[in-house]
Amino acid sequence: MSVPESKSSTGVSYVLKIHVSPSLSTRSSCTVRVRKGTTAALVVQRIAELLELDLSRMYELMEVRGHAGDKHILRKDDCPVDCLLLWPQGHEESQSYHFTFQEGKQDTSGQYGTVQDFLTPRHEDVKDLCSLTVLNEASILETLRCRFYKNQIYTYASNILITINPFKFLPIYNPKYLQRYENCILGKEDPHIFAIADAAFHAMLSKQTNQCIVISGESGSGKTQSTNFLIHCLTALSRKGCTSGVERTILGAGPVLEAFGNAKTTYNNNSSRFGKFIQVNFLEGGIVRGATVEKYLLEKCRLVSRKSRERNYHVFYYLLVGASQEEKEEFKLLEPENYHYLKQDQADVDDAAEIQYEFKRLQQAMEMVGFLPATKKQIFSVLSAILYLGNVTYETRADGDGVTVGPADVLKTLSELLKVREDLLIEALTQRKAQTVNDVLVLRYSLNEAITARDSMAKSLYSSLFDWIVLRINHSLLNKRDMEEAVPCLSIGVLDIFGFEDFTINSFEQFCINYANEHLQNYFNQHIFLLEQAEYVSEKISWTSVSYTDNVGCINLISQKPTGLLYLLDEESSLPHATDSTLLEKFKRQHQENPFFVPTPVLEPAFVIQHYAGKVKYQIKDFRAKNMDHMRPDIIALLRSSERGYLRQLIGLDPVAVFRWGILRAIIRAVYAIKGAGRRWAAEHPATVRRYSRDTLREMKRPSVTIGRLMR
Numbered sequence: 012m013s014v015p016e017s018k019s020s021t022g023v024s025y026v027l028k029i030h031v032s033p034s035l036s037t038r039s040s041c042t043v044r045v046r047k048g049t050t051a052a053l054v055v056q057r058i059a060e061l062l063e064l065d066l067s068r069m070y071e072l073m074e075v076r077g078h079a080g081d082k083h084i085l086r087k088d089d090c091p092v093d094c095l096l097l098w099p100q101g102h103e104e105s106q107s108y109h110f111t112f113q114e115g116k117q118d119t120s121g122q123y124g125t126v127q128d129f130l131t132p133r134h135e136d137v138k139d140l141c142s143l144t145v146l147n148e149a150s151i152l153e154t155l156r157c158r159f160y161k162n163q164i165y166t167y168a169s170n171i172l173i174t175i176n177p178f179k180f181l182p183i184y185n186p187k188y189l190q191r192y193e194n195c196i197l198g199k200e201d202p203h204i205f206a207i208a209d210a211a212f213h214a215m216l217s218k219q220t221n222q223c224i225v226i227s228g229e230s231g232s233g234k235t236q237s238t239n240f241l242i243h244c245l246t247a248l249s250r251k252g253c254t255s256g257v258e259r260t261i262l263g264a265g266p267v268l269e270a271f272g273n274a275k276t277t278y279n280n281n282s283s284r285f286g287k288f289i290q291v292n293f294l295e296g297g298i299v300r301g302a303t304v305e306k307y308l309l310e311k312c313r314l315v316s317r318k319s320r321e322r323n324y325h326v327f328y329y330l331l332v333g334a335s336q337e338e339k340e341e342f343k344l345l346e347p348e349n350y351h352y353l354k355q356d357q358a359d360v361d362d363a364a365e366i367q368y369e370f371k372r373l374q375q376a377m378e379m380v381g382f383l384p385a386t387k388k389q390i391f392s393v394l395s396a397i398l399y400l401g402n403v404t405y406e407t408r409a410d411g412d413g414v415t416v417g418p419a420d421v422l423k424t425l426s427e428l429l430k431v432r433e434d435l436l437i438e439a440l441t442q443r444k445a446q447t448v449n450d451v452l453v454l455r456y457s458l459n460e461a462i463t464a465r466d467s468m469a470k471s472l473y474s475s476l477f478d479w480i481v482l483r484i485n486h487s488l489l490n491k492r493d494m495e496e497a498v499p500c501l502s503i504g505v506l507d508i509f510g511f512e513d514f515t516i517n518s519f520e521q522f523c524i525n526y527a528n529e530h531l532q533n534y535f536n537q538h539i540f541l542l543e544q545a546e547y548v549s550e551k552i553s554w555t556s557v558s559y560t561d562n563v564g565c566i567n568l569i570s571q572k573p574t575g576l577l578y579l580l581d582e583e584s585s586l587p588h589a590t591d592s593t594l595l596e597k598f599k600r601q602h603q604e605n606p607f608f609v610p611t612p613v614l615e616p617a618f619v620i621q622h623y624a625g626k627v628k629y630q631i632k633d634f635r636a637k638n639m640d641h642m643r644p645d646i647i648a649l650l651r652s653s654e655r656g657y658l659r660q661l662i663g664l665d666p667v668a669v670f671r672w673g674i675l676r677a678i679i680r681a682v683y684a685i686k687g688a689g690r691r692w693a694a695e696h697p698a699t700v701r702r703y704s705r706d707t708l709r710e711m712k713r714p715s716v717t718i719g720r721l722m723r
């Protein structure tokens with residue numbers, strides 16, 4: 012029967028009167044008092060205790076709704092009171108009771124487990140979750156929670172380290188801790204991120220194989236901090252042998268990448284808006300040799316728009332607030348609130364002192380990774396130009412054909428900063444050229460097209476700048492001796508990518524991020540469930556197979572040839588008359604039967620994917636445009652006409668070719684410098700000059716493993 016409620020000093024409580032299946036007890040019903048948030052699992056536990064049932068068996072709560080008599084087995088975290096409030100009337104079949112308590116069926120064991128599972132000791136003090144005597148969701152959460160409140164933010168699950176972000180300084184990353192975890196078997200000491208670095212380091216040395224540490228978690232969970240701690244520990248572990256200075260460069264790369272690739276978001280004041288893979292290379296004896304950084308998917312759209320209360324990339328605020336008066340004049344800088352790309356949201360800078368400090372730190376870090384003062388100036392003038400681009404405005408021409416562009420002073424400043432002709436700049440911002448068989452057609456932009464072209468130019472410039480910075484960092488992380496000799500290296504990679512995202516509005520970026528996370532999850536599934544279980548079977552260990560949610564179907568939905576969503580998107584992006592709506596229709600037509608493609612109402616411009624971490628709804632708007640977001644030929648032509656060599660290099664050339672040229676140029680310079688020094692020395696010591704044997708040409712041509720890998 013349905014339930015009256017009573018008020019106590021601790022809030023509203025509800026009385027559930029529950030029908031008991033005759034097969035379980037002679038009592039036809041029982042009563043439990045619960046609160047709104049009490050879960051079905053807890054209710055089941057209480058009834059089983061009340062009826063003195065065998066707690067090693069499985070039980071469940073079945074809801075019987077209203078007159079229609081729909082039956083529904085409650086999941087363990089469903090709240091019976093919520094069901095009750097939604098469907099207040101019981102059903103005759105269960106004698107008007109709203110819920111029936113019955114024996115659990117085998118196929119629903121995943122929902123409840125046995126009652127014993129819920130009788131978790133309040134807290135077991137274990138460092139490794141695998142040592143829990145009762146292992147279930149409740150006991151895991153309880154253990155993590157209790158450890159966290161004791162400032163023990165790290166817990167193992169076998170060789171996986173679980174971290175809970177403390178959001179406060181803990182004195183556990185100093186040299187004493189580095190020492191404590193050095194050469195220490197995993198699990199011997201308290202769980203710690205340094206133990207993971209040490210385990211990877213020693214596995215690399217003992218097995219002579221490359222290692223990889225994968226970091227995963229939602230935004231703000233502490234992935235980047237963990238990456239920094241790992242790199243810090245890995246470079247410290249190697250330092251015993253000799254110091255090559257490369258550790259300093261590796262540590263300097265972090266603040267540069269953060270300034271250009273991180274931004275303040277609603278979840279995290281220093282959120283990485285790109286993914287990265289940092290590979291630290293070691294000599295076979297364990298001494299750091301160099302490193303490489305690979306970046307994935309910079310969030311370009313942040314440059315021109317973002318959610319309210321979020322900011323653009325840090326570097327813009329650093330420059331505007333931190334620059335000296337002289338620099339402000341040189342780069343024609345204004346206040347943040349005067350730029351359209353900054354003032355849409357949190358342009359008001361309430362943390363000026365901190366930003367000034369960060370600008371100084373950035374300048375130092377840029378020096379550490381080898382940016383000369385002239386290079387820094389070039390970078391700052393490109394940043395200033397990007398901000399001015401946002402201030403370009405348009406008006407539809409009186410005759411309705413195309414747009415006029417302004418304001419005049421902005422265009423003048425832009426052409427000075429980019430060192431391009433103003434008339435060419437105006438052309439690129441208002442029209443595009445199309446080549447026909449015999450002619451070149453000039454097509455004027457509509458207002459919307461012109462705004463898109465302007466923003467596209469800003470995004471292209473910024474992402475080229477970011478790519479170039481990553482290349483330069485790689486250049487300085489490369490051990491210079493790798494250019495001369497081939498040395499066998501081992502490596503430890505640290506992967507720090509965006510965690511799974513599900514916002515109120517999800518777009519193409521979330522689609523790509525969640526697809527990458529599906530692959531990570533699949534990797535975990537393979538290694539933790541499939542391979543581990545296969546090993547038990549091969550070793551003839553008696554073992555009950557553990558079921559898990561296989562996400563291969565979801566990966567196939569997105570990327571399987573030829574009908575995966577990514578292929579359909581590419582196909583639809585290349586058709587001239589296609590739109591986002593035709594794309595959505597294509598998705599729906601192709602995948603309406605796919606269990607991972609959840610149906611949405613016909614008129615809703617969105618689709619839903621059943622990911623391993625839950626359902627996510629993606630708005631189809633701009634999927635095609637974002638998929639095709641490459642640099643427009645007219646913009647490339649304009650920037651290639653710049654008198655600034657740096658800009659031409661940034662835009663016009665293949666970045667890998669720029670990098671190769673950089674290395675070649677460094678070698679030529681080094682050869683000239685060595686020859687010059689040799690000549691000077693020979694002139695000063697004529698008596699001691701003798702002929703040294705030199706390497707054969709073949710020796711000199713022998714490829715460097717590291718450079719080879721980097722250039723591939």
Ligand SMILES: Nc1ncnc2c1ncn2[C@@H]1O[C@H](COP(=O)(O)OP(=O)(O)OP(=O)(O)O)[C@@H](O)[C@H]1O
Pocket residue numbers: 176177178179180181228229230231232233234235236237278279281282283284508509510
């Ligand atoms: N171990 C830690 N000790 C103290 N504070 C931490 C720790 N880890 C993270 N934090 C705090 O949490 C903030 C967010 O962490 P971090 O930027 O590493 O998250 P993230 O997972 O990389 O987020 P995003 O995906 O948005 O980049 C940090 O700026 C720092 O203040």
